[in-house]
Amino acid sequence: MFLRFTSTHIDEDSHQPQGIFVAAYPLLDSGDLDPVEWKVLRELLDWFKENLPSPPDSFYASRAIFWFKSNAHESISRVWQMIYLLKSHAYHIEVYKCPRLGNISYENKFQVAAYPSDRDGKITIR
Secondary structure, three states: OEEEEEEEEEOOOOOOEEEHHHHHHHHHHOOOOOHHHHHHHHHHHHHHHHHOOOOOOOOOOOOOEEEEEOOOHHHHHHHHHHHHHHHOOOOOEEEEEEOOOOOEEEEOOOEEEEOOOOOOOOOEEO
8 A cells, every 4th residue: 555645736747736745845944833843844854854765866756756655654653743733734635545556666665656557556535
């Protein structure tokens, strides 16, 4: 199972809902967070920067969609912390679930990047 956490804003490159990180960085820079919220969000984003591997520089992902693997428990737990913070600032967040992705172009222990495909399993939204 794969999970994707998104805001309702549409990404200009992929034409898909923006991922949770794309939503979090503008909030961090907006000035709308109180000092405690800013510190919490900054620490969460720093944790992901240190612990979530990134694709190599040669990876071109203009339309690739990143999904967490369902067994990436610590990462998903921290994503939920970000979601609670984003929701408290009027962001609407959706969770997409997909049992299989048919066009994976990058993979690590915690996540995959995949291009939308007719071979994808049924995607459900929560």
